[in-house]
Amino acid sequence: MTTELARRFRVDVSTNGTSYVQIKGVNDFNPQVNNTEADASAYDTDGWGSTEITLKNWSASVKTFVRTEAGVLDPGIKLCRDTQLQFGDAARLWVRTYDRNTGKEAREGRAIVSYNRSKSGVTDLDEVQIEFKGDGPLLDIADVPVTVPKPVVLSASPDGATAGEQVTITGANFVGVTGVKFGATNAASYTVVSANTIVAVVPAGTAGSAVITVTNATGTSDSIPYTRGA
Template sequence: MSTPVDPAVTALARRWRVELDTGTAGTPSWDLCPGITSLTPAAEPNIEDSSDYDSDGWAGNTKTGQSWELSMTINRKINDQAKTYNAVHEALRLAAYSYGSASRVHVRYYDRNGLPEAYEGYAIVTWAPSGGEYTALDQVEVTLTGDGPLLPIANPKAEEAPGGGS
């Protein structure tokens, strides 16, 4: 028997957690991307018209491809004593200004509360500082454009107690 869904509880947009693999090939090291203020995942199919005379006038469609993207706004985190940026933010920035394999990052994102939605893939980084008024925070628009499949994975937080996400 399935667990009933309480219609009064709505998932929050801030449920997503994004991590970047800062390890080496074969030995992943997943590090949090902190400071996310907005996140929009997208996985758009390419659909082609496959209508024919045999369908009695009904349109036919065939999925022929798929692309994915993760757009996020981040508050830039710094260590003002050591004069360094957050290591994950720096890895994203440096990938955005690189070519070849250095421009590609390994990323995963998942529901921080342990719900089953979780994905992993490789992406090319676009890095665009937001600028702003003298009172504004240092924010950056980061777009991760999929380079290959976005794979559903087991949620790394699925085994933790409810509310245990960080």
């Protein structure tokens, strides 16, 4: 079991809930769902307290560096900034969040937006804090299609593993892996443990150099050197 990284989430915004743009430069994302609860204790709870949820509220706080390209503000940040002086519908955006590696854990809702600078010191990078206050339900939605970069392989251990033995491969972008090779030969089998770890079984072959590569739908990783046993 591995521990996931906080930075795996992506935040998109939209004016209509259909055409979304990503907020780029996010360095902190903190979503919250809070309950309003009422005491439901009664005679038949036999002296034990009982509680019911009567209301839910959701919110999300996003801190992001202000990014520009050729002097043009990042489109996602601009959508949020454009709500700053507005009222009514113009002060609201649709918000969609999900795992940027897999598209899973996707949720969507409409929110009132506040947009303010969060860093302004002489040595600071320009940063803003965007607060989304839910206006209605936050819903689980279907996985969001994402383009996963090709795999990156960083290490493989232990060195010198022989046919049938396991090798742990670490790196990035291992979600959706379609193949693992030792040299030109496919691994006897492999298990994707997480987006950063694969356990592969060394195939039959002779001892010597057998560079390791990992492939997904986007492409094949650069190889890393590996010396296998017989």
